[in-house]
Amino acid sequence: MLPNSNEHPNATLVGRVWRDDVGPALVRLDGDAVIDITSREAPTMRDLLELDDPGAHVRAAQGEQITTLSDLAAGSTEGANGLRLLPPCDLQAIKASGVTFAESMVERVIEEQAAGNADRAQEIRQKVQSVIGDSLSGIEPGSDQAMQVKSVLQAEGLWSQYLEVGIGPDAEVFTKSQPMAAVGYGASVGLHPMSHWNNPEPEIVLAINSRGRILGATLGNDVNLRDIEGRSALLLGKAKDNNASCSIGPFLRLLDDSYGMENVRSAELTLRVEGEDGFVLDGHSSMTKISRRPEDIVAQTIGRHHQYPDGFMLFLGTLFAPIQDRDTPGQGFTHKTGDVVTISEPGLGALTNTVRLSTECPEWRFGAGALMRNLSKRGLL
Incomplete structure (x- = not known):
């Protein structure tokens, strides 16, 4: 279930797609229509969120319909090379807050x-x-x-x-992924091969611009390698930042009168893991039980002490911690390759990914430098 502006007629939904022979494009949803709104004024999601009124720009932007939502979803699969969804962020830093529930x-x-x-x-x-x-x-x-x-x-x-x-008074905020390194809807999400005890983490992800304004929300899977981090918190970087180690999407819902921070704070996320072995795990995360106000976490992340000139995406943490046994009694849950993970929230849609080893996921090749060269070639810089 991808978010559809027919189901949420007042929602402003914006995202990014990969277009063959073009590259990454900024898109808006109009019902089932996917409209390319990439422009010199807002060639990237980073630039869009730096505008004074991103929502007004998105709603007024002229563009061409490049596909339908249903066809885009069908084409956004593991290893797909054609028209497909990308995570709805590009140059932003990708941060995560831990232990918030x-x-x-x-x-x-x-x-x-x-x-x-x-x-x-x-x-x-x-x-x-x-x-x-x-x-x-x-x-x-x-x-x-x-x-x-x-x-x-x-x-x-x-x-x-x-x-x-x-x-304690200080929130845990860490770097989850490098800019441009997250994966989007339908892609493979990766586990470091050395991990044997791990799980998905269903979370809401906020989009914040360089001025610290919270401008939108989407879904994220902050994959958790329990054994690596459990051995030592100093291994957090190895546990959290690997190839395809987090997914974000499917679209960014810009905050407005129809969906604001009160909706974020009351959100109910559901999770389903379906294994090739027939195993099914259902879970949830209620934002009503978060221990810190999301705005407070944002304030601890950006300020005079730390600037983000390209803005950042912020995972807000999760209530979900699986203890259901999968194989051996008492060992709880761990992923197996081939697991399909779906994270859903009524106002934000659903984010689906398939679990692989990070060494089996497509290598990350398209970074900030490649994006700048692509946009320059297209006359957008």
Whole structure:
């Protein structure tokens, strides 16, 4: 299910596609029609979001219909070389915030205590939950109450760096992917071959421009390698930033009167994993349970202390942490290659990807330099 402006008549939906013999193009959805609106004023998504009123530009832009939404979706498959969806971002940095939900925060503590060993996870889960329970729910990070909980957990020997960023004053914000390196709807998403305990992470992704304005929202899969990060938080870069290690899309919904931050804060995301072995996992993530306000995470990311001249995309974290056993009792869930992952949200559509090893996904070849040369050749710079 891709978002359709017939279903959301007031939605302003913009994205990027790859056009054969042309290159990346900026597109708008008009019902089922996909309209190329690439122009000298806004040749990239980065440039569009730097305009004073991106929504007005998108709605007024002249362009040509290049395909239908149904045909575009059908052509956006693993390894496709023709007309296909790209992630709805280009030159923006791709950042992610971690440990933003109390329930998934507990699972991070378990990963750390288990040192990445899935065999020990169930035993440690029972111990941690017997002490923590749901006592972290509703705690405002950095508050006096949070500091009291910190003291109790330290006394129990269960304090963790994950709890520090979960209920402490400072959010965890890291670089998830390089600009231009994310994949879009239908593409393969990659697992580092050294990982044997991993899972999808269904998240909302915000689009923020260089001035710190939140301008749109879309869906993302911040693939999580539990064993690698669990061995040491210093391996976060290896765990998070690999070939095809995150997907974003399918389209960016610009914020307006029909869809604003209140919709982001109340969003209910659903997740389905369908394996070639017949295994099915259903999950969800409710943004109503996020521990930090998305606007606060944005403010901690950009400001006088750190500028993003091309803007950035920000994964907001997830409530989802799978513990359903897939094979061996007590080991919980892990991906197998060939898994099809679908993340859905009524106002943003659905993002579908197939899981492969990062070494099996198409190599990332089209970066910022290639984009600049392409746009220059097309007379758009």
